[in-house]
Amino acid sequence: xxxxxxxxxxxxxxxxxxxxxxxxxxxxxxxxxxxxxxxxxxxxxxxxxxxxxxxxxxxxxxxxxxxxxxxxxxxxxxxxxxxxxxxxxxxxxxxxxxxxxxxxxxxxxxxxxxxxxxxxxxxxxxxxxxxxxxxxxxxxxxxxxxxxxxxxxxxxxxxxxxxxxxxxxxxxxxxxxxxxxxxxxxxxxxxxxxxxxxxxxxxxxxxxxxxxxxxxxxxxxxxxxxxxxxxxxxxxxxxxxxxxxxxxxxxxxxxxxxxxxxxxxxxxxxxxxxxxxxxxxxxxxxxxxxxxxxxxxxxxxxxxxxxxxxxxxxxxxxxxxxxxxxxxxxxxxxxxxxxxxxxxxxxxxxxxxxxxxxxxxxxxxxxxxxxxxxxxxxxxxxxxxxxxxxxxxxxxxxxxxxxxxxxxxxxxxxxxxxxxxxxxxx
Numbered sequence: 001x002x003x004x005x006x007x008x009x010x011x012x013x014x015x016x017x018x019x020x021x022x023x024x025x026x027x028x029x030x031x032x033x034x035x036x037x038x039x040x041x042x043x044x045x046x047x048x049x050x051x052x053x054x055x056x057x058x059x060x061x062x063x064x065x066x067x068x069x070x071x072x073x074x075x076x077x078x079x080x081x082x083x084x085x086x087x088x089x090x091x092x093x094x095x096x097x098x099x100x101x102x103x104x105x106x107x108x109x110x111x112x113x114x115x116x117x118x119x120x121x122x123x124x125x126x127x128x129x130x131x132x133x134x135x136x137x138x139x140x141x142x143x144x145x146x147x148x149x150x151x152x153x154x155x156x157x158x159x160x161x162x163x164x165x166x167x168x169x170x171x172x173x174x175x176x177x178x179x180x181x182x183x184x185x186x187x188x189x190x191x192x193x194x195x196x197x198x199x200x201x202x203x204x205x206x207x208x209x210x211x212x213x214x215x216x217x218x219x220x221x222x223x224x225x226x227x228x229x230x231x232x233x234x235x236x237x238x239x240x241x242x243x244x245x246x247x248x249x250x251x252x253x254x255x256x257x258x259x260x261x262x263x264x265x266x267x268x269x270x271x272x273x274x275x276x277x278x279x280x281x282x283x284x285x286x287x288x289x290x291x292x293x294x295x296x297x298x299x300x301x302x303x304x305x306x307x308x309x310x311x312x313x314x315x316x317x318x319x320x321x322x323x324x325x326x327x328x329x330x331x332x333x334x335x336x337x338x339x340x341x342x343x344x345x346x347x348x349x350x351x352x353x354x355x356x357x358x359x360x361x362x363x364x365x366x367x368x369x370x371x372x373x374x375x376x377x378x379x380x381x382x383x384x385x386x387x388x389x390x391x392x393x394x395x396x397x398x399x400x401x402x403x404x405x406x407x408x409x410x411x412x413x414x415x416x417x418x419x420x421x422x423x424x425x426x
Contacts, residue, residue, distance in 0.1 A: 018163050018173070028324070029247045030107045030170050032254035034114030036239045037097040040232045041086065042125050047224035048079050049133035050275075051217060054361040056137025057279025061286075065201025068138065072192075073203060074217055075130035083122040090119045101236075103243045103250070110170045117174035121181040128181070131188040135195075136276050143191045144272075151184035223363035227370045234378055234400060241382075241393055249390055252333040255323050259316075259340045260347070263308050267348050270297045270304070271355025278359030291416075294356055301352045308344035316340060339394040346398060349405030353412060362415060369407040377403035 052075050059067040086093070094115045098108050128147065135143040155176050162172030235257070242253040274297045281290040312319075316337040320330055357366045378400035385392030 018159055026104075026106050026110065026247060027169050028251045028254060028326075028329075029103065029243070030110030031114060031173050032250060033098075033101055033103050033107060033239065033243060034111035034118070034170070034174070036236060037094065037101070037111070037115055038118045040097075040236050041093065041119075042122070043232055044225065044229050045079070045082055045126055046129065046228045047221040048075055048082075048126055049129040050224050050228075050358045051075075051220045051361075051363075052130050052133030053137045053272075053275045054279045054358050055217070055220070056134050057276050057359055058283035058361070060138045061280035061283025065199045066203075068134070068199060069196070069201055069203045072130070072134055075134070076127055078221075079126035079130050080123065083126050086122045087119060090116065093119070101240045101243050104247060107243070107247065107250075114170050114174045117171060118177055121178045124181040124185040128185050128188050131185075131192055135188075135191070136272055137279060138195075138199075139276055139280075140191075140195060141272075141276075143188075143195070146191065147184050147188045150187055151180045154183055155180035220361060220363045223367040224358075227363070227367045230367075230370045230374050234374060234397070237382075238393055238397060242390065245390065248328055248332055251324075251326070251329050252336070253390070253393075255320065255329065255333050256336055256340060258323065259312060259319070260343060263305070263344045263347065264351060266308070267301055267304060267344070267351045268355075270301045271351045271358075273297060274352065274355030275359040278356050279361075280359075282360055297352060297355065301348050302345070305344040305348035309341055312337065312341045312344070336390065336394055339391075339398060343398065343401070346405070347401040350401055350408060353405065353408035356412065357408070360415075362411075365408075365411045365415070369404060369411060372407060373400055373403040 052071060055071055056068060059071065094112050097115075098112065101108075101111075103111060132144050132147060135141070135147075158176035158179055159173055162168045162176050166172060168175070238257075239250065239253065242250040274293060277293040278290060281287075281293060317334055320333050320337075324330060324333075354366065357363070378396050381396040381399045382392060385395050388395065
């Protein structure tokens with residue numbers, strides 16, 4: 001999972017570096033805004049992966065091959081319906097998004113161009129979410145690795161060919177992602193067919209449309225959807241406030257967020273492992289395994305986050321210089337490195353507990369924690385720190401992660417004190 005997750009921020013780093021070495025910060029700002037809008041929309045439906053992981057892991061722990069197939073059918077049907085709606089509403093979505101972000105006219109035009117290409121990858125992206133969640137739930141992490149690395153390596157190659165080779169700037173970056181997503185879906189479907197042959201069971205149409213099962217899935221999805229949209233709002237709000245401060249600020253923040261993105265994807269490897277293993281423990285009613293998984297993931301997450309703190313302290317300015325040769329963006333970005341140096345060890349706990357809660361399907365608690373963290377900590381912190389300009393934005397982000405991790409730790413302690421949460425069999 002760590003190897004597969006690392007491929008995601010590497011793609012972001014290449015996108016940033018390719019755009020950062022063009023002759024204007026406008027291209028970097030445009031891809032940042034366009035990608036932010038696309039990611040906000042797509043990751044808003046990240047529940048397709050997250051709910052599938054927890055439910056598939058529990059079915060896997062209970063050795064229920066029929067339910068594993070039924071989950072696939074429900075998830076893929078839902079993702080296809082959502083993708084259709086997104087494609088139909090694309091003009092409304094980009095117009096509304098740009099009216100909220102309010103970038104400069106040139107950045108807005110290029111961002112819209114990026115969006116109008118990328119939105120056509122919705123079917124491939126959303127179906128792949130379901131398939132990757134299912135693979136992870138049945139402990140086929142190597143398949144997740146194969147698909148993610150394939151998609152992102154292909155995306156990077158196409159980035160270089162289309163942007164650098166053919167000079168397609170923003171459109172080239174968008175087409176690279178579009179083509180890579182569909183290629184990744186084909187690979188995932190091949191691996192799915194290969195896997196289903198080896199798992200006893202069959203599809204059951206009556207069970208697929210089973211109303212209680214659908215209600216459970218919809219409730220789980222709704223809570224995760226609210227949680228995910230709220231989290232994405234944090235980063236969209238962050239980007240929006242930077243965009244209103246000027247192209248250099250939004251370009252610098254986009255560059256610095258790559259530091260956080262890289263940390264998130266690496267530390268999420270432990271969260272993804274927790275999703276699968278906690279879910280299996282719950283499905284098997286194994287209390288001791290549940291606690292062992294949580295303890296092991298927590299220890300490794302902490303040490304990994306401290307390693308990132310040291311890396312950014314020693315190499316932060318060098319990493320910035322690799323990502324852009326626009327001197328104004330370099331100088332401005334360097335002022336905010338202290339925030340990035342301390343962020344890994346603060347943010348790690350939110351990532352870890354997300355994995356635990358997803359595996360245990362504690363979606364209501366995830367939703368509540370996220371709403372409280374944003375409404376009572378992040379937004380008030382931003383409001384009272386506006387005089388600090390961009391430093392105020394980064395302070396608000398730090399306080400958000402502190403609140404998120406602390407509240408989830410508290411919720412976790414409350415849940416594990418209830419014996420009925422997971423059985424006591426060892």
